[in-house]
Amino acid sequence: MRHSGVEATAYLVNESRARCGELARDPLAVDWIPASERSAVRALWDEFAEAVYAHDDLVVSLRGRCVLEVLTEALRRDPDTVLVSCGAGFTSYPWVLPFRAAVEVDLPEIIQAKRQRVTELRATGLIDDRDVTHIATDLTSGPARQELVERVRTIAAGRPIAFVAEGLVYYLPPQAARAVIGLGAAIDPDALTVVSYWPRAAAAHPVLAAQTRWFREHRVPEDATYLTVDDLSAVLGRRVDDNSPEQLQRRLLGKVAVPERELIPEHVAVAGA
Ligand SMILES: C[S@@+](CC[C@H](N)C(=O)[O-])C[C@H]1O[C@@H](n2cnc3c(N)ncnc32)[C@H](O)[C@@H]1O
Structure with a gap:
């Protein structure tokens, strides 16, 4: 596993879902990390919780559950929907939902770890054989993104796309x-x-400031991009439904268990649902 670099965040957030499996509805979260690496991932999470905030399990599981519900509805509308997940990390959507085809994109090291773990989990019967294409690429590259668009169009072959x-x-x-x-x-x-x-309005959020310091120590890029709902609508050319952590808590937990000022203010935007 990686203790530093942006790839380390894939392990961190997977552990967040594993600690909150019921809310995340991700029964596979605990299985993505091989037994030999699990204690190191848990130790990294505990260190992050101590230095930054203790609720990443809540924030990541809320956003994951929101994504899961949107994808469930997309499949209900059209079971042929093809999932395209960028920065997929160790998410489980192609295995916990009945996608007939899925594409998972991430940096080479994470794609290699995911492919290997898919092989191992299939061998033990924990996951089924699903049509998942793993693509290793750096999404900061314009030519790589264009190549990805062409490749996914070929895979989808005219079927609807759910992009995450x-x-x-x-x-x-x-x-x-x-x-x-x-x-x-x-x-x-x-x-x-x-x-x-x-959200841009949360750029000075104290939990994000603490996270920036932790990122610096772990060589995760510190310069974050913040956005507004209008930015997202402008890029997508359509109306966007916005879900804040407090809104998600009200909907999924029936109350605000932890106020947003104590959480990473991660919103989930949905367009075209
Ligand atoms: C915080 S993790 C999220 C992983 C997953 N989506 C989840 O929610 O569990 C960020 C992911 O983005 C990937 N990533 C970061 N920069 C990337 C880039 N330039 N190209 C492709 N993937 C990238 C990381 O490797 C990592 O898997």
């Missing part, structure tokens, strides 16, 4: 972040898009 960028765009420079948000629409103008993001 969860826990990704704030790590990218502003221009790349906007281009990634628009990738689903670039593949198919009717695509459903689900993107999590940090």
